[in-house]
Structures are given as structure tokens and as C-alpha cells.
Amino acid sequence: MLEGYFRKMTYEGLQPVTYFFRYATYASKTAQKAEATLHTAEFSLNSLLGKKIKLQLSGEIRCVDCGRKTKKSFNQGSCYSCFTKLAKNDMCILRPNTCHYNEGTCREPEWGEKNCMQKHTVYLANTSGLKVGITKEKPVANRWVDQGAMFALPILEVESRKKAGDVEAQIARFVSDKTSWQKMISTDSSECDLKADRKNLLTKAEVTEKPLSRAKQVNITYPILEYPGKKKSYKPEKNGPIEDVLVGVKGQYLLFKNGVLNVRSYSGYHFQFEWE
Numbered sequence: 001m002l003e004g005y006f007r008k009m010t011y012e013g014l015q016p017v018t019y020f021f022r023y024a025t026y027a028s029k030t031a032q033k034a035e036a037t038l039h040t041a042e043f044s045l046n047s048l049l050g051k052k053i054k055l056q057l058s059g060e061i062r063c064v065d066c067g068r069k070t071k072k073s074f075n076q077g078s079c080y081s082c083f084t085k086l087a088k089n090d091m092c093i094l095r096p097n098t099c100h101y102n103e104g105t106c107r108e109p110e111w112g113e114k115n116c117m118q119k120h121t122v123y124l125a126n127t128s129g130l131k132v133g134i135t136k137e138k139p140v141a142n143r144w145v146d147q148g149a150m151f152a153l154p155i156l157e158v159e160s161r162k163k164a165g166d167v168e169a170q171i172a173r174f175v176s177d178k179t180s181w182q183k184m185i186s187t188d189s190s191e192c193d194l195k196a197d198r199k200n201l202l203t204k205a206e207v208t209e210k211p212l213s214r215a216k217q218v219n220i221t222y223p224i225l226e227y228p229g230k231k232k233s234y235k236p237e238k239n240g241p242i243e244d245v246l247v248g249v250k251g252q253y254l255l256f257k258n259g260v261l262n263v264r265s266y267s268g269y270h271f272q273f274e275w276e
Contacts, residue, residue, distance in 0.1 A: 018223070127149045
């Protein structure tokens, strides 16, 4: 049995992706973030496919930023204080073309320098359909796996998050910049030619930056025995323990026979996790 506080899953490889369960523990009930130890399970989640899982929450939540106990989680794991103070929780993170670092109003200028005033990649991916997105992740595939993309292609590299957001907004007039989780967790993405889509979209959007013409399309395979029979999102904090057979992992979702759990949305929640 595992017990701790949820964190985002990690992975290795792309064909197929091997997922690892990640969680935090604390030295004592009164410990704060500085005393937390982050663990990764010694086995891959892939090894649990086909097994019955029991996952339950204790009701306790600790902020993933400061470690303090909180009654409610904001923006995937922050307490209210960190949600309102930290730059990573600003609205411009969701809408990068509204980045206001150069206006001198960034909540944390040093954080902005490190995270936003860096090179970003604009990409196309097929998650629940063709979409455009941006990331500063290296390798870029980290973002694709996080979203459950099965096909992806970097198309541009620009000097900042703001610039990447501007290009994304231009292209988003013609293709989605969002993923439908219901479709992503219920079927494979259809085969596509992202190089052809890149050429078409850059022309339509009148993007003047030089494309990454030598970039190759990446195909990603996820560990899935079958897709869930229901497009149901499990809510263990409301409806009690999950007791179901694990049939796959995709993006940040655990796929069960009768529903799914978005692990990222429970960051900071205390859990108990056991299997047959």
C-alpha cells in the first residue's frame, strides 16, 4: 500500500510511455514543505494494468507550494494564499499572450525571468483532435505526454512565453488550443500529417517567424488495455473510494473500466493506494 500526498505522475519513454506514481510525505503531522520528502513509486503503473485498485482520500490537503494544510485546493494544489501570491497561478499562465512581465507588474519578477523570459516552443498535437500549444519544457515531449497527445510536432521556437502566446493566439483562430478530456480518454487519436497542417496553418495565420522545417513528427503510444466504458470522472472526495480495475494511463489520467481519475487535479490531497 502507498500513502502520501498526490503529485503529478512522471514517465519514461514514448513507445510505450512508462508511468510512475509520484507522491510526497512529511516528517510529522505539523511539518511544512521544507520537511517534505518527494517519492516516486519503485514500480511503474504499467505493471498494475488489469489489476483491481482501491484508492481513497483521507480528507486532508496540503498546499504543494508551502506545505501547509488547507481546506480547499486552488489551481491544482495551491492554498488560497499561494494561489493569490505566486506568479505561477496568475491568469497569464493560462493566457500567455497576456503576459505582463515587461509592464513591471509580474507577481514574482525573478520567477518570470526564469520561466517566462525563456525560449518557448510552439507546437501542433493531436490529443482529442488537432490543437496548437506552447511549452518551455525540454524535452518538448514532456508537455505532449502530459496532455495525452498521440502525435505531435514542434513548429516554431520563439524568445519568450509572451511571443509564443501571441503566435498561439494567431493560430488558434483556425484550430483549437484546448483538449477535450472526454474524447482524449475514450479513443485513440486519428492518424494525421502534422507537417501538412503546419504549412497550412502558418500560411492561414500569417505567421512570419521561421518554422522549424527539419522537425519530425513524434508518435506516442500509451499503456492502455482498453478505454473506459464510461466517460465518467471519479470524484473520490465526494463519492468515496475508487474500487475498479486499472485499464490504462494517458496524459495525467488513470483509466479504469468504469471511469477515470485526473491525478493532477488532486495534487496535494492525502491518499491511500492499494492493489490486488
